[in-house]
Amino acid sequence: MLKFTEDHEWLRAEGEDVVVGITAHASEQLGDVVFIELPEEGREVAAGEEIVVIESVKAASDIVAPVAGVITAVNSDLADNPGNVNADPMAAWFFKIKPADAAALEGFMDEAAYQALIG
Amino acid sequence: MAEELRRTGLYDLHIEQGARMVPFAGWEMPVQYPMxxxxxxxxxxxxxxxFDVGHMGQVLVIPKDGNLETAALALETLIPAAVLGLPEGRQRYGLFTNASGGILDDLMFANRGDHYLLVVNAGCAEQDIAHLQTLVDVDVVPVTDRGLLALQGPKAEGALAALLPAVRQMKFMDSQIHDWNGAELWISRSGYTGEDGFEISVPNTVLREFxxxxxxxxxxxxxxxxxxxxLRLEAGMPLYGHDMNTDVTPAQAALGWSIPKLRRVGGARAGGFPGAEIVLAELANGPTVTxxxxxxxxxxxxxxxVEIFAxxxxxxxxxxxxxxxxGPSAGGPVAMALLDASLPDGTRLWAELRGKRLPVILTELPFITPSYKR
Incomplete structure (x- = not known):
């Protein structure tokens, strides 16, 4: 099941974890991604905390933790190949987080609601 | 209230090409296309x-007495370059300086037989024109009925020559007038990318068609x-308002090369431009930062x-x-900073980014090898 945040992240439940990436809309807005700095595995993060730095040819921006929890995995392959964010944003996951609250995903938008948001 | 942004004659074409438009120096310009x-x-x-560079200012400087030397010497009171002596059909790079030796703008000027054609930065154009109008012996005529294109890259010559075969004969910094279907194109072999290429001033009447x-x-x-x-950053070219401004002198901006010996101390036409004492002393002694x-x-x-530390x-x-x-061609990040001129290239310094210091290497400019057709 896919959910979306107002920060243009996509969230996919995978067992107890949530896999996090950015949407095609976000990757288009960013432009060509040239550098990604990922968080440490095992780091405990708060909802809304800036945990990924993403640099495009144009500017630096952040990706925030969508929910509170613990980082269980990061996609170091993506850090080596940042252009994959533009090539296939829905496959280019950044990190997996185990939410502190198992029901944390419920409040987020479904795809139809997200499409309505970006017009 | 925000001032209304100006548009070049190619605005509609940019939109049709899917450009993302942004405000730039008072103009609405394409920052990127779908590519x-x-x-x-x-x-x-x-x-x-x-490139649509129609936001840049094109200005004619015409001697009132009909003698081109009058205009050359007038321009030399504002620009520390050799304007006099530039042959007809040739172009040079220069700077407008202020009384404290800072840079007001950078520009190209071309000898067009009976007058000079200047191309200045969009953001400085109004101020530059006012500055030029202080010269009593010349008429200053802003060009308002033309667009400006830059065609850059190894295939630029072939692409332009397909429309105008004569441009193949042009050399780097030549400035010529060519006829295209009855329209007068002002073409120079120059650019801002480190590549061979042309800058082409086109009458608005045929701008879109051309x-x-x-x-x-x-x-x-x-x-x-x-x-x-x-592209210009990889080519080591400074951008006005970023790498140079009124607080930065020609030597600090590493643009001393645009000031020839005859305008320096001991030269035949030494000084005689705003801030000359400061600019020339610094060129003679070497700047502390560059x-x-x-x-x-x-x-x-x-x-x-971003701050740089030792x-x-x-x-x-x-x-x-x-x-x-x-830098896509450099294959990594590239940057320029005003730093101690005595530090040797290859020195490892530290850039503070998001609270962390990251190693950076002092590197000779440019980052890529230019390929001008000399």
């Missing part, structure tokens, strides 16, 4: 990129301001404003990055 900044950059280095004729060539793609910035290249060891770009911990900042981005 994207990285691909646009690489396309320009491999084939030919077409632009579309170039774009029909499969080697030519429209390129936005985003790639223009990374514009240097920086290559971060990692992949994170260091951008304008050590990984502590100490005072040595300077700040004035321009920095990711």
């Amino acid at each position: 994207g900044v990285m691909a646009e950059h690489l396309h320009t280095r491999e084939k030919a990129g077409l 632009t579309e004729a170039l774009l029909r060539n499969p080697d030519v793609a429209p390129i936005g301001l985003g790639a223009r910035d990374s 514009r240097r290249g920086l290559r971060p060891e990692g992949r994170a770009p260091i951008r304008e404003g 050590d990984e911990d502590g100490g005072q900042a040595l300077g700040k990055v004035c321009s920095g981005t990711f």
Whole structure:
């Protein structure tokens, strides 16, 4: 099941974890991604905390933790190949987080609601 | 209330091409096309990129007495370059300085037989024209009925020559007038990318038609301001308002090469321009700080404003990055900063990014080898 945040992240439940990436809309807005700095595995993060730095040819921006929890995995392959964010944003996951609250995903938008948001 | 943004004669074409438009120096300009900044950059280095630079100011400087030497000597009171002596059909780079030796703008000027054609930065054009109008012996005529294109890259010559075969004979910094279907094109072999190429002033009446004729060539793609910035940065070229301004002198901006011996101390036409004492003393003695290249060891770009330190911990900042981005052809981040002129290239310094110091190497400019047709 896919959910979306107002920060243009996509969230996919995978067992107890949530896999996090950015949407095609976000990757288009960013432009060509040239550098990604990922968080440490095992780091405990708060909802809304800036945990990924993403640099495009144009500017630096952040990706925030969508929910509170613990980082269980990061996609170091993506850090080596940042252009994959533009090539296939829905496959280019950044990190997996185990939410502190198992029901944390419920409040987020479904795809139809997200499409309505970006017009 | 925000001032209304101006549009070039190619605005509609940019929209049709899917450009993303942004405000730039009072103009609404394409920052990128659907190809994207990285691909646009690489396309320009491999084939030919077409840039709308119609926001830049084109100005004619005409001697009132009909004698070109009058205009040359008048311009030399504002510009520390050799204007007199520039042959007809040739162009040079120069600077407007102020009384404290700072840079008001940089420009190109061309000898067109009975007058000079100047091309200045969009953001400075109004001020430059007012500055030129202080000269009593010349008429200053802003050109308002023309657009300006830059066609840059190894395929630029072929693409332009397909429409105007005579341009093949032009050399770097030649400035000529050519006829295209009855329209007068003002063409110079120059640019702002480090590539061979042309800058083409086109009457508004045929601007769209001529632009579309170039774009029909499969080697030519429209390129936005985003790639223009990374291309010029890799080529080690300074951008006004970032790498130079009224607080930066020609020597500090590493633009002393534009001031020839005859305008320096002991030269036949030494001084006689605003801030000459300061500018010339600094050129003679060497500046304490100057514009240097920086290559971060990692992949994170260091951008304008990032502070540079001598050590990984502590100490005072040595300077700040004035321009920095990711260089697609350099294959990594590239930046320029005003730093101690005595530090040797290869010195390892530290850039403070998001609270962390990252290693950067002081590197000779430019970051890529230019390919001008001399």
